[in-house]
Amino acid sequence: MEAAVLRRLTPRRLIALALRFGPYGAGLHPFRKGLSLRELERADRTIDLGPLQPGQLPRRLFTKGKRILLAPEPMLADLQRVDARFSRAPAAEQLVLIGRRQLRDNNSWMHNVPRLMKGRNRCTPWINPTEAARHSLTDGQQVVIRSSVGTLQAPLQVTDQIREGVVSLPHGYGHGRDGTRLTVANANPGVYINDITDHRLLDELSGTSAMNGVPVTVEAAQPAPAHS
Numbered sequence: 001m002e003a004a005v006l007r008r009l010t011p012r013r014l015i016a017l018a019l020r021f022g023p024y025g026a027g028l029h030p031f032r033k034g035l036s037l038r039e040l041e042r043a044d045r046t047i048d049l050g051p052l053q054p055g056q057l058p059r060r061l062f063t064k065g066k067r068i069l070l071a072p073e074p075m076l077a078d079l080q081r082v083d084a085r086f087s088r089a090p091a092a093e094q095l096v097l098i099g100r101r102q103l104r105d106n107n108s109w110m111h112n113v114p115r116l117m118k119g120r121n122r123c124t125p126w127i128n129p130t131e132a133a134r135h136s137l138t139d140g141q142q143v144v145i146r147s148s149v150g151t152l153q154a155p156l157q158v159t160d161q162i163r164e165g166v167v168s169l170p171h172g173y174g175h176g177r178d179g180t181r182l183t184v185a186n187a188n189p190g191v192y193i194n195d196i197t198d199h200r201l202l203d204e205l206s207g208t209s210a211m212n213g214v215p216v217t218v219e220a221a222q223p224a225p226a227h228s
Contacts, residue, residue, distance in 0.1 A: 012037070024049055078205045090165070090215070095131065097147065097214040099171045099193055108172035111185040123190030124157035126168040127218065132158045135218060142221040145169070147196040147214050153221050154191045167218055169193045 016037040019025050026034030040047065058066035090096075105116045125145060127137065137143060139158040144151055145167065154169070162168050174192020175185040194211075201210040 023053075074205065081204065093135070093217050094215050095127075095167045095218055096165060097145065097193070097196070097216045098166055098168050098212045100126070100168045102170045102172075106170075106172065108175070108185070109182075111172065111175065111188065111190075112182040114184050117184055117188055121155065121188070121190075123154060123170055123173045123188075125154050125218070126157050126159050126162040128162050128164045128166070129158050129160060130164050131167075132156070137218065137220060143218050144221050145196060145216050145218050147198055147216045149198050149200075150196045152191040152195050156218075167216060 019035050019037055019040065021027055022035070024035035026032040026036070035047070035049075061068065063069060102122050105111055105113075105122065110116050125143065127135075132138065137156055137158070139156060141156050142153060143156045144153050169191070171193055173190030174195065175182055176189035180186060196214065196216065197211060198214055199209065201214060202208065203210050
């Protein structure tokens, strides 16, 4: 029975039901005029439904003052732990890994569009010039980024667009794996940031996975041994 009903709920019928039982529809009243899909199609233009009406807020807020709590008590209580965490000086060689979006190719499916993948390699770890000098690293150099769960290697990009103490990798790369059928993307695979994201690293307040702020080290990659 349920399967038969679902088969009859085509996209067109779902839209018609949403209009009929929405705030401007007739609902279950057969003789009441209301907005319907047929009326919308007959109008063939924008329909003026009048001035905007108040929405669900603040009626759906269940706080005493009907206001959104931007600083709930659990978050305020956790600030002491956060202050203590950030007041500790990191190890001299340690950096913090964060992700980033590339404006031109910010999602993995876009990496299979030839026009978007033209030009220089954009799957590069960014590091501040001060940090690069401190670690004796240069722009374009192959580096190894190492976390507690893995390593990856990529060409470094030295830029003042990133702050000191941080290294940044774009997300969405790491193509060329078994089962992928993205020809262009597989030819420009890049590296996968989650290969070195520690699955044991959690946000202590919410218990969710911490995908940014992973402690890492960055060092020059060793040159490949010459073949005799």
